[in-house]
Amino acid sequence: MSDGGNGGASLLLVGCGKMGGAMLDGWLASRIASRVVVVEKSGLPDSLAGNPLVSAATGPEDLPAGFVPDVVVLAVKPQVMDGALPAYRALARPGTVFLSIAAGKTIGYFEGPLGGEAAVVRSMPNTPAAIGRGMTVAVPNARVTQAQTALCDALLRAVGDVAWIADEALLDPVTAVSGSGPAYVFLLVEAMAKAGEASGLPADLAMRLARATVSGAGELLNRSPQEAADLRKAVTSPNGTTQAALDVLMAGDGLQPVLTAAIAAATRRSKELAG
Numbered sequence: 001m002s003d004g005g006n007g008g009a010s011l012l013l014v015g016c017g018k019m020g021g022a023m024l025d026g027w028l029a030s031r032i033a034s035r036v037v038v039v040e041k042s043g044l045p046d047s048l049a050g051n052p053l054v055s056a057a058t059g060p061e062d063l064p065a066g067f068v069p070d071v072v073v074l075a076v077k078p079q080v081m082d083g084a085l086p087a088y089r090a091l092a093r094p095g096t097v098f099l100s101i102a103a104g105k106t107i108g109y110f111e112g113p114l115g116g117e118a119a120v121v122r123s124m125p126n127t128p129a130a131i132g133r134g135m136t137v138a139v140p141n142a143r144v145t146q147a148q149t150a151l152c153d154a155l156l157r158a159v160g161d162v163a164w165i166a167d168e169a170l171l172d173p174v175t176a177v178s179g180s181g182p183a184y185v186f187l188l189v190e191a192m193a194k195a196g197e198a199s200g201l202p203a204d205l206a207m208r209l210a211r212a213t214v215s216g217a218g219e220l221l222n223r224s225p226q227e228a229a230d231l232r233k234a235v236t237s238p239n240g241t242t243q244a245a246l247d248v249l250m251a252g253d254g255l256q257p258v259l260t261a262a263i264a265a266a267t268r269r270s271k272e273l274a275g
């Protein structure tokens with residue numbers, strides 16, 4: 001590992017938007033990166049200006065002299081990957097692994113422009129990475145060495161939990177469940193707040209209650225050894241208020257068909273983005 005002098009990894013981050021930026025913050029906070037060069041179309045975010053470990057480049061042809069990244073993190077939108085990727089082929093060498101976080105884009109897709117010798121990890125993180133509570137699932141191609149797997153694991157673990165899988169096809173439903181999943185939870189907060197307003201609560205109090213309830217319940221789930229269903233049952237007094245609400249939410253098949261359809265739609269969209 002080229003360490004820039006302080007034992008960490010040399011990273012090239014391509015795309016420093018919401019997800020790339022959140023992950024970079026985690027890497028800098030955990031001191032896992034010794035040097036990070038950022039290629040970001042909109043320029044280096046202000047929050048990184050003056051950070052001695054971080055510098056900007058306009059593209060792979062503009063890297064600092066002698067800079068050889070251990071990891072090239074691909075964090076642009078899938079729709080712009082076609083245009084961005086070919087320029088990075090020159091960096092595909094045994095000491096460098098490409099770590100993609102792009103939805104839908106397959107390992108085979110990257111092996112085209114980068115060449116079949118490129119070491120590639122396809123991964124799917126989520127936005128709680130911004131507070132070190134992300135969930136990432138990752139799959140390597142055959143070119144990725146044990147040391148590169150360990151390095152990518154450390155990078156992803158710096159922003160949350162990591163699961164490595166062998167079956168790349170699972171990345172599409174993974175994207176649908178955990179990659180997109182935070183949005184479903186935030187929608188639940190919005191819906192609970194609106195429902196509270198409809199029942200007579202002032203808007204600000206309704207949102208405060210919804211927000212605190214979802215985040216508190218999430219943290220309880222995180223800390224408790226109990227299953228989600230058991231935690232639900234613990235709230236539900238026989239013939240009480242929760243039971244009255246759950247009778248509505250679980251009537252017929254309840255929420256399940258809506259969530260199943262939503263996750264199937266996201267899975268389909270992930271497959272479409274592959275091309």
Ligand SMILES: NC(=O)C1=CN([C@@H]2O[C@H](COP(=O)(O)OP(=O)(O)OC[C@H]3O[C@@H](n4cnc5c(N)ncnc54)[C@H](O)[C@@H]3O)[C@@H](O)[C@H]2O)C=CC1
Nearest residue numbers: 015017018019039040041042075076077078084102103125
């Ligand atoms: N936002 C999310 O919840 C998640 C996003 N992802 C994936 O992360 C990737 C990035 O998504 P976001 O951060 O949400 O998007 P974003 O739009 O916030 O960030 C992408 C960044 O790439 C920059 N960019 C565009 N073309 C570029 C180029 N040729 N070279 C360098 N930078 C370029 C844009 O200026 C932008 O700042 C996507 O592939 C997405 O599928 C993965 C998991 C979760």
Ligand SMILES: O=C(O)[C@@H]1CCC=N1
Nearest residue numbers: 102103175179180181
């Ligand atoms: O919506 C998207 O396509 C990205 C991937 C997972 C979360 N956001």
